Amino acid sequence: MPTDGSVYSYSAVLMGSPILLKLFSHNPPLASRVFSLIKQYEDLLTVNRAQSQVMDINHAAGLHPVTVSRPVYQLIQCAKAASVLPNSAFNLAIGPLVKRWRIGFKGDSVPPADDIQALLNITQAQDVILDDDNLSVFLTRKGMEIDLGAIAKGYIADRVRDVLLKEGVTDGLINLGGNVQTLGTPQGRWSIGLKKPFAEADALVGAMQVAHKSVVTSGTYERYFEQNGRRYHHIIDPHTGYPLDNELDSVTIISTDSLDGDIWTTLLFGAGVEKGCQMLKGRADIEAIFVTKAQEVILSSQRQFRFTLLDDSYRLIDCTA
Structure with a gap:
Protein backbone atom coordinates (compact mmCIF):
# COMPACT_ATOMS: atom_id res chain seq x y z
CA MET A 1 0.00 0.00 0.00
CA PRO A 2 1.44 3.43 -0.86
CA THR A 3 2.63 5.50 2.08
CA ASP A 4 0.35 8.38 1.09
CA GLY A 5 -2.70 6.10 1.35
CA SER A 6 -3.93 6.93 -2.17
CA VAL A 7 -6.95 4.91 -3.26
CA TYR A 8 -7.60 4.37 -6.97
CA SER A 9 -11.21 3.63 -7.91
CA TYR A 10 -12.32 1.95 -11.12
CA SER A 11 -15.96 1.47 -12.09
CA ALA A 12 -18.13 -0.20 -14.71
CA VAL A 13 -21.77 -1.29 -15.12
CA LEU A 14 -22.07 -5.07 -15.39
CA MET A 15 -24.76 -7.61 -14.39
CA GLY A 16 -27.18 -4.69 -14.24
CA SER A 17 -25.27 -3.13 -11.34
CA PRO A 18 -22.55 -0.52 -10.81
CA ILE A 19 -19.27 -2.35 -10.14
CA LEU A 20 -16.56 -0.66 -8.07
CA LEU A 21 -12.93 -1.78 -7.72
CA LYS A 22 -10.62 -0.05 -5.24
CA LEU A 23 -6.85 -0.53 -5.39
CA PHE A 24 -3.94 1.15 -3.64
CA SER A 25 -1.85 1.38 -6.79
CA HIS A 26 -2.64 2.90 -10.17
CA ASN A 27 -3.23 -0.18 -12.35
CA PRO A 28 -5.76 0.34 -15.19
CA PRO A 29 -4.69 -2.87 -17.01
CA LEU A 30 -5.52 -4.96 -13.93
CA ALA A 31 -8.86 -3.17 -13.52
CA SER A 32 -9.62 -3.90 -17.17
CA ARG A 33 -8.83 -7.61 -16.67
CA VAL A 34 -11.09 -7.71 -13.61
CA PHE A 35 -14.02 -6.19 -15.51
CA SER A 36 -13.40 -8.57 -18.44
CA LEU A 37 -13.50 -11.52 -16.03
CA ILE A 38 -16.80 -10.33 -14.58
CA LYS A 39 -18.23 -9.95 -18.09
CA GLN A 40 -17.04 -13.45 -18.99
CA TYR A 41 -18.86 -14.99 -16.01
CA GLU A 42 -21.93 -12.87 -16.65
CA ASP A 43 -22.08 -14.26 -20.19
CA LEU A 44 -21.98 -17.82 -18.78
CA LEU A 45 -24.54 -17.37 -16.00
CA THR A 46 -27.08 -14.73 -17.02
CA VAL A 47 -30.78 -15.40 -17.61
CA ASN A 48 -31.37 -11.85 -18.84
CA ARG A 49 -30.53 -12.56 -22.46
CA ALA A 50 -31.30 -15.33 -24.93
CA GLN A 51 -27.92 -17.06 -24.89
CA SER A 52 -25.83 -18.33 -21.97
CA GLN A 53 -24.99 -21.75 -20.58
CA VAL A 54 -27.79 -21.34 -18.02
CA MET A 55 -30.26 -20.36 -20.74
CA ASP A 56 -29.20 -23.41 -22.78
CA ILE A 57 -30.33 -25.53 -19.82
CA ASN A 58 -33.63 -23.63 -19.57
CA HIS A 59 -34.36 -23.93 -23.29
CA ALA A 60 -33.95 -27.72 -23.00
CA ALA A 61 -36.33 -28.09 -20.03
CA GLY A 62 -38.40 -31.28 -20.34
CA LEU A 63 -36.44 -32.31 -23.44
CA HIS A 64 -32.86 -33.37 -22.70
CA PRO A 65 -29.84 -32.80 -20.42
CA VAL A 66 -27.33 -30.06 -21.29
CA THR A 67 -23.59 -30.39 -20.69
CA VAL A 68 -22.00 -27.23 -19.25
CA SER A 69 -18.53 -26.08 -18.26
CA ARG A 70 -17.17 -27.23 -14.90
CA PRO A 71 -17.49 -23.81 -13.17
CA VAL A 72 -21.14 -23.50 -14.19
CA TYR A 73 -21.86 -27.09 -13.15
CA GLN A 74 -20.22 -26.65 -9.76
CA LEU A 75 -22.17 -23.46 -9.11
CA ILE A 76 -25.46 -25.18 -10.03
CA GLN A 77 -24.45 -28.09 -7.78
CA CYS A 78 -23.88 -25.66 -4.90
CA ALA A 79 -27.18 -23.88 -5.56
CA LYS A 80 -29.12 -27.17 -5.60
CA ALA A 81 -27.53 -28.28 -2.33
CA ALA A 82 -28.75 -25.06 -0.66
CA SER A 83 -32.17 -25.45 -2.31
CA VAL A 84 -32.92 -28.93 -0.96
CA LEU A 85 -32.13 -28.12 2.68
CA PRO A 86 -35.21 -28.57 4.92
CA ASN A 87 -37.54 -25.54 4.70
CA SER A 88 -34.95 -23.67 2.60
CA ALA A 89 -35.90 -20.23 1.27
CA PHE A 90 -33.21 -20.66 -1.38
CA ASN A 91 -34.36 -22.20 -4.66
CA LEU A 92 -32.37 -22.30 -7.88
CA ALA A 93 -35.53 -23.39 -9.78
CA ILE A 94 -37.51 -20.28 -8.85
CA GLY A 95 -37.03 -18.72 -12.30
CA PRO A 96 -40.65 -18.94 -13.54
CA LEU A 97 -41.96 -17.19 -10.42
CA VAL A 98 -39.34 -14.43 -10.61
CA LYS A 99 -40.24 -13.88 -14.27
CA ARG A 100 -43.98 -13.79 -13.54
CA TRP A 101 -43.70 -11.21 -10.76
CA ARG A 102 -41.32 -8.98 -12.79
CA ILE A 103 -40.31 -7.09 -9.64
CA GLY A 104 -37.85 -4.38 -10.59
CA PHE A 105 -38.95 -4.45 -14.23
CA LYS A 106 -41.73 -2.76 -16.22
CA GLY A 107 -45.09 -4.46 -15.87
CA ASP A 108 -44.68 -5.67 -12.28
CA SER A 109 -47.98 -6.54 -10.60
CA VAL A 110 -49.44 -9.16 -8.28
CA PRO A 111 -50.09 -12.30 -10.35
CA PRO A 112 -53.44 -14.13 -10.07
CA ALA A 113 -53.38 -16.86 -7.40
CA ASP A 114 -54.01 -19.53 -10.06
CA ASP A 115 -50.88 -18.44 -11.94
CA ILE A 116 -48.75 -18.69 -8.82
CA GLN A 117 -50.11 -22.13 -7.95
CA ALA A 118 -49.41 -23.41 -11.47
CA LEU A 119 -45.85 -22.06 -11.38
CA LEU A 120 -45.15 -23.64 -7.99
CA ASN A 121 -45.52 -27.01 -9.74
CA ILE A 122 -42.53 -26.27 -12.00
CA THR A 123 -40.26 -24.67 -9.39
CA GLN A 124 -39.21 -27.79 -7.49
CA ALA A 125 -35.45 -28.04 -6.89
CA GLN A 126 -35.56 -31.84 -6.80
CA ASP A 127 -36.60 -31.75 -10.49
CA VAL A 128 -33.15 -30.38 -11.37
CA ILE A 129 -31.19 -33.55 -12.21
CA LEU A 130 -27.40 -33.37 -12.07
CA ASP A 131 -25.01 -35.84 -13.72
CA ASP A 132 -21.54 -35.53 -12.18
CA ASP A 133 -19.92 -37.79 -14.78
CA ASN A 134 -21.09 -35.79 -17.79
CA LEU A 135 -21.36 -32.37 -16.10
CA SER A 136 -24.91 -32.19 -17.41
CA VAL A 137 -28.07 -30.58 -16.04
CA PHE A 138 -31.60 -31.73 -16.86
CA LEU A 139 -34.79 -29.89 -15.92
CA THR A 140 -37.39 -32.66 -15.96
CA ARG A 141 -40.49 -30.52 -16.56
CA LYS A 142 -41.26 -28.24 -19.48
CA GLY A 143 -41.40 -24.60 -18.49
CA MET A 144 -38.81 -25.02 -15.71
CA GLU A 145 -36.06 -22.40 -15.45
CA ILE A 146 -33.11 -22.17 -13.14
CA ASP A 147 -32.04 -18.70 -12.04
CA LEU A 148 -28.61 -18.21 -10.46
CA GLY A 149 -29.20 -14.52 -9.79
CA ALA A 150 -29.21 -15.12 -6.03
CA ILE A 151 -25.77 -16.72 -6.10
CA ALA A 152 -23.86 -15.54 -9.19
CA LYS A 153 -22.56 -12.25 -7.75
CA GLY A 154 -21.05 -14.01 -4.75
CA TYR A 155 -19.35 -16.58 -6.91
CA ILE A 156 -17.95 -13.89 -9.22
CA ALA A 157 -16.78 -11.72 -6.29
CA ASP A 158 -14.78 -14.68 -4.98
CA ARG A 159 -13.20 -15.30 -8.39
CA VAL A 160 -12.18 -11.63 -8.60
CA ARG A 161 -10.63 -11.88 -5.12
CA ASP A 162 -8.67 -14.95 -6.21
CA VAL A 163 -7.36 -13.14 -9.31
CA LEU A 164 -6.32 -10.09 -7.30
CA LEU A 165 -4.46 -12.26 -4.79
CA LYS A 166 -2.74 -14.10 -7.63
CA GLU A 167 -1.67 -10.73 -9.05
CA GLY A 168 -0.06 -9.86 -5.72
CA VAL A 169 -2.71 -7.39 -4.57
CA THR A 170 -2.63 -7.32 -0.77
CA ASP A 171 -5.16 -4.52 -0.16
CA GLY A 172 -8.26 -3.89 -2.23
CA LEU A 173 -12.05 -4.02 -2.46
CA ILE A 174 -14.55 -5.14 -5.06
CA ASN A 175 -18.22 -4.13 -4.80
CA LEU A 176 -20.59 -5.97 -7.15
CA GLY A 177 -23.70 -4.04 -6.17
CA GLY A 178 -24.50 -5.55 -2.77
CA ASN A 179 -21.64 -8.07 -2.64
CA VAL A 180 -18.51 -6.52 -1.14
CA GLN A 181 -15.31 -8.57 -0.98
CA THR A 182 -12.31 -7.08 0.85
CA LEU A 183 -8.60 -7.84 0.77
CA GLY A 184 -6.16 -6.74 3.42
CA THR A 185 -6.49 -4.31 6.27
CA PRO A 186 -5.92 -0.70 5.15
CA GLN A 187 -5.72 1.50 8.25
CA GLY A 188 -6.65 -1.56 10.30
CA ARG A 189 -10.03 -2.47 8.74
CA TRP A 190 -12.39 -1.61 5.89
CA SER A 191 -15.51 0.30 6.89
CA ILE A 192 -18.69 -0.84 5.12
CA GLY A 193 -21.97 1.04 5.53
CA LEU A 194 -25.27 -0.69 6.33
CA LYS A 195 -28.12 1.00 4.45
CA LYS A 196 -31.21 2.29 6.19
CA PRO A 197 -34.25 0.57 4.63
CA PHE A 198 -36.56 2.72 2.48
CA ALA A 199 -34.50 5.87 3.12
CA GLU A 200 -32.25 8.09 0.99
CA ALA A 201 -29.48 6.24 -0.83
CA ASP A 202 -26.77 7.52 1.52
CA ALA A 203 -28.71 7.04 4.79
CA LEU A 204 -27.05 4.46 7.04
CA VAL A 205 -28.24 2.45 10.03
CA GLY A 206 -24.64 1.76 10.97
CA ALA A 207 -21.21 0.72 9.75
CA MET A 208 -19.20 -2.45 10.13
CA GLN A 209 -15.43 -2.74 10.21
CA VAL A 210 -14.05 -5.87 8.53
CA ALA A 211 -10.74 -7.28 7.30
CA HIS A 212 -10.25 -10.05 4.70
CA LYS A 213 -14.04 -10.62 4.70
CA SER A 214 -17.03 -10.56 2.39
CA VAL A 215 -20.09 -8.48 3.27
CA VAL A 216 -23.37 -9.33 1.53
CA THR A 217 -26.67 -7.58 2.24
CA SER A 218 -30.10 -8.51 0.95
CA GLY A 219 -33.01 -6.19 1.70
CA THR A 220 -36.69 -5.76 0.97
CA TYR A 221 -35.96 -2.14 -0.03
CA GLU A 222 -33.74 -3.10 -3.00
CA ARG A 223 -36.48 -3.88 -5.53
CA TYR A 224 -40.19 -3.59 -4.84
CA PHE A 225 -43.48 -2.15 -6.03
CA GLU A 226 -46.68 -1.07 -4.28
CA GLN A 227 -50.20 -2.11 -5.18
CA ASN A 228 -53.41 -1.29 -3.28
CA GLY A 229 -51.40 0.15 -0.39
CA ARG A 230 -49.24 -2.95 0.06
CA ARG A 231 -45.53 -3.31 -0.72
CA TYR A 232 -44.21 -6.36 -2.63
CA HIS A 233 -40.43 -6.94 -2.60
CA HIS A 234 -38.23 -9.19 -4.74
CA ILE A 235 -37.36 -11.92 -2.19
CA ILE A 236 -39.84 -14.63 -3.15
CA ASP A 237 -40.78 -17.44 -0.75
CA PRO A 238 -40.38 -20.62 -2.86
CA HIS A 239 -42.99 -22.41 -0.72
CA THR A 240 -45.80 -19.89 -1.22
CA GLY A 241 -44.82 -18.09 -4.44
CA LEU A 248 -37.09 -8.54 8.55
CA ASP A 249 -36.12 -5.59 6.36
CA SER A 250 -32.57 -6.80 5.65
CA VAL A 251 -30.00 -9.48 6.41
CA THR A 252 -26.26 -8.93 6.14
CA ILE A 253 -23.77 -11.81 6.15
CA ILE A 254 -20.10 -11.45 7.06
CA SER A 255 -18.05 -14.44 5.86
CA THR A 256 -14.83 -15.35 4.11
CA ASP A 257 -16.51 -16.27 0.82
CA SER A 258 -19.10 -14.07 -0.83
CA LEU A 259 -20.80 -17.21 -2.17
CA ASP A 260 -21.64 -18.16 1.43
CA GLY A 261 -22.98 -14.65 1.91
CA ASP A 262 -25.39 -15.04 -1.01
CA ILE A 263 -26.70 -18.38 0.24
CA TRP A 264 -27.00 -17.43 3.89
CA THR A 265 -28.75 -14.08 3.34
CA THR A 266 -31.54 -16.01 1.63
CA LEU A 267 -31.59 -18.88 4.15
CA LEU A 268 -31.77 -16.48 7.09
CA PHE A 269 -34.33 -14.23 5.45
CA GLY A 270 -36.58 -17.24 5.21
CA ALA A 271 -35.83 -18.43 8.74
CA GLY A 272 -36.40 -15.11 10.52
CA VAL A 273 -34.43 -13.78 13.49
CA GLU A 274 -35.05 -16.38 16.18
CA LYS A 275 -34.53 -19.46 14.00
CA GLY A 276 -31.73 -17.70 12.11
CA CYS A 277 -29.79 -17.09 15.32
CA GLN A 278 -30.16 -20.77 16.18
CA MET A 279 -28.89 -21.81 12.73
CA LEU A 280 -25.78 -19.68 13.15
CA LYS A 281 -24.78 -21.24 16.46
CA GLY A 282 -23.17 -24.13 14.61
CA ARG A 283 -21.36 -21.90 12.09
CA ALA A 284 -18.45 -19.97 13.60
CA ASP A 285 -17.47 -18.90 10.05
CA ILE A 286 -20.78 -17.14 9.29
CA GLU A 287 -22.00 -14.02 11.09
CA ALA A 288 -25.14 -11.99 10.53
CA ILE A 289 -26.72 -8.60 11.10
CA PHE A 290 -30.54 -8.58 11.05
CA VAL A 291 -32.41 -5.29 10.56
CA THR A 292 -36.09 -5.55 11.51
CA LYS A 293 -39.21 -3.58 10.61
CA ALA A 294 -39.43 -2.72 14.33
CA GLN A 295 -36.14 -0.81 13.93
CA GLU A 296 -33.90 -3.29 15.69
CA VAL A 297 -30.37 -4.20 14.63
CA ILE A 298 -29.62 -7.74 15.86
CA LEU A 299 -26.05 -9.05 15.79
CA SER A 300 -25.31 -12.79 15.79
CA SER A 301 -21.86 -12.06 17.29
CA GLN A 302 -18.90 -9.82 16.55
CA PHE A 307 -20.41 -2.71 14.32
CA THR A 308 -21.16 0.94 15.07
CA LEU A 309 -24.78 2.12 15.25
CA LEU A 310 -25.20 5.45 13.45
CA ASP A 311 -28.98 5.95 13.65
CA ASP A 312 -30.38 6.37 17.16
CA SER A 313 -33.90 5.52 16.00
CA TYR A 314 -32.69 1.91 15.87
CA ARG A 315 -32.01 -0.33 18.88
CA LEU A 316 -28.92 -2.58 19.00
CA ILE A 317 -29.54 -6.13 20.26
CA ASP A 318 -27.35 -9.20 20.61
CA CYS A 319 -28.60 -12.47 19.13
CA THR A 320 -28.11 -14.19 22.48
CA ALA A 321 -30.27 -11.65 24.31
Missing part, protein backbone atom coordinates in the same frame (compact mmCIF):
# COMPACT_ATOMS: atom_id res chain seq x y z
CA TYR A 242 -45.28 -14.71 -2.74
CA PRO A 243 -42.68 -12.31 -1.30
CA LEU A 244 -41.39 -13.44 2.09
CA ASP A 245 -43.38 -11.77 4.84
CA ASN A 246 -41.76 -11.67 8.28
CA GLU A 247 -40.16 -9.21 10.70
CA ARG A 303 -16.04 -12.28 16.17
CA GLN A 304 -15.17 -11.24 12.60
CA PHE A 305 -16.38 -7.63 12.53
CA ARG A 306 -17.12 -4.57 14.63
